[in-house]
Amino acid sequence: xxxxxxxxxxxxxxxxRCRCGAPLEFSDQPLPPTETPEDASIDPRNGxxxxxxxxxxxxxxxxxxxxxxxxxxxxxxxxxDATFKLEYVFPTGSFKDRGATATLTRAMEVGADRIVExxxxxxxxxIATYAARAxxxxxxxxxxxxxxSKVKAIRRAGADVVRVEGSREDVTDACIDAVTDGEAWYxxxxxxxAFFAGTAxxxxxxxxxxxxxxxxxxxxxxxxxxxxxxAYGGFRALRDAGWTDRVPKLLGAQAAGYAPxxxxxxGKDAVVGDNTVADGIxxxxxxxxxxxxxxxxxxxxxxxxxxKEAVASELKTPPPRRVLHRTDVCSRTRRSGGVPKSGxxxxxxxxxxxxxxxxAEGVAQKPSVRLMRPKRPLRSSAPGADxxxxxxxxxxxxxxxxxxxxxxxxxxxxSS
Ligand SMILES: [Zn+2]
Numbered sequence: 001x002x003x004x005x006x007x008x009x010x011x012x013x014x015x016x017r018c019r020c021g022a023p024l025e026f027s028d029q030p031l032p033p034t035e036t037p038e039d040a041s042i043d044p045r046n047g048x049x050x051x052x053x054x055x056x057x058x059x060x061x062x063x064x065x066x067x068x069x070x071x072x073x074x075x076x077x078x079x080x081d082a083t084f085k086l087e088y089v090f091p092t093g094s095f096k097d098r099g100a101t102a103t104l105t106r107a108m109e110v111g112a113d114r115i116v117e118x119x120x121x122x123x124x125x126x127i128a129t130y131a132a133r134a135x136x137x138x139x140x141x142x143x144x145x146x147x148x149s150k151v152k153a154i155r156r157a158g159a160d161v162v163r164v165e166g167s168r169e170d171v172t173d174a175c176i177d178a179v180t181d182g183e184a185w186y187x188x189x190x191x192x193x194a195f196f197a198g199t200a201x202x203x204x205x206x207x208x209x210x211x212x213x214x215x216x217x218x219x220x221x222x223x224x225x226x227x228x229x230x231a232y233g234g235f236r237a238l239r240d241a242g243w244t245d246r247v248p249k250l251l252g253a254q255a256a257g258y259a260p261x262x263x264x265x266x267g268k269d270a271v272v273g274d275n276t277v278a279d280g281i282x283x284x285x286x287x288x289x290x291x292x293x294x295x296x297x298x299x300x301x302x303x304x305x306x307x308k309e310a311v312a313s314e315l316k317t318p319p320p321r322r323v324l325h326r327t328d329v330c331s332r333t334r335r336s337g338g339v340p341k342s343g344x345x346x347x348x349x350x351x352x353x354x355x356x357x358x359x360a361e362g363v364a365q366k367p368s369v370r371l372m373r374p375k376r377p378l379r380s381s382a383p384g385a386d387x388x389x390x391x392x393x394x395x396x397x398x399x400x401x402x403x404x405x406x407x408x409x410x411x412x413x414x415s416s
Contacts, residue, residue: 094122102198112185128159199230222252223281259305
């Protein structure tokens with residue numbers, strides 16, 4: 001499928017970004033021919049590829065680069081009155097496999113024989129692993145100073161690790177130089193629309209796992225927006241197909257000090273800090289910033305910045321971790337300092353309406369970021385205030401403001 005630019009309207013057979021500089025999209029969002037999901041043959045044994053009718057890649061199954069990914073568990077966590085989608089239950093340990101299977105499938109379709117990506121984290125590991133599966137050479141660009149342990153998964157997949165001196169932006173620039181020089185195809189988790197088509201499958205799974213109902217809200221980590229925009233696209237496609245009736249509110253958790261979306265919504269004072277714990281989402285300049293803000297506006301969503309202390313504290317909290325471990329959380333995650341979790345919150349009274357009893361999904365990635373506390377309002381009162389709203393998510397509206405971190409998370413109730 002061809003690509004088009006949402007900013008200027010130009011279209012291309014394939015290109016890593018538009019000549020005008022904007023990220024490209026697929027020219028169409030495929031939708032299934034069946035009017036209801038019941039008419040479709042949805043079979044989790046095919047993993048996320050059972051949603052092939054929604055995917056702009058992989059029309060020819062022989063192009064698909066797959067390791068059986070998808071259909072991660074959804075687990076109720078009563079302590080949070082929430083449900084978590086365990087997005088670390090993937091071949092390489094993160095939701096980035098959704099994007100990697102779709103991106104490497106696209107690489108096969110366009111005949112790429114060498115790909116590059118810039119990431120020392122889970123995106124690098126996922127792309128390297130799926131490139132190996134495809135038999136395509138891969139070079140992964142990382143900062144020169146990154147620890148060897150961090151790039152082990154990339155090396156183990158057989159990819160070349162290219163260390164670049166300078167800032168994180170210099171790493172990206174070096175990678176893009178290789179692309180513009182014609183040396184390789186850019187399998188970017190930040191730029192490539194195939195990656196976002198892949199992460200959209202999380203929405204299809206959530207809807208299916210809830211018997212084709214949509215939660216009121218979905219809480220996600222928010223760095224480049226790889227998961228966030230994927231969820232937005234996926235829930236919109238479901239609605240446009242007529243399989244669901246609406247798109248949930250999308251709520252993003254950013255790292256304080258690296259929170260450009262929250263800063264845009266709430267001002268710079270609301271995002272001060274240096275959250276070095278949530279290092280997987282330390283993105284100061286997300287490529288898709290405008291699209292993320294559009295998604296938040298369209299869904300009446302929000303984004304906040306989480307402090308280092310808030311995230312670290314959540315990672316140490318024993319009760320929910322115990323609950324999640326009982327549900328087959330991988331031990332590697334536990335050793336690395338905490339169980340990522342995702343949650344759905346019972347939504348109570350909102351704008352005068354009676355409680356719906358509906359729930360919001362939350363999603364975790366690895367490295368983990370503990371997300372917002374359920375049963376806690378985000379609405380600001382006085383700095384340091386720690387009021388509890390009886391309505392749970394009632395504070396999660398476009399008018400939400402951010403309180404200082406401690407009060408945001410209500411450590412006191414969880415510190416035992
Ligand atoms: Zn353009």
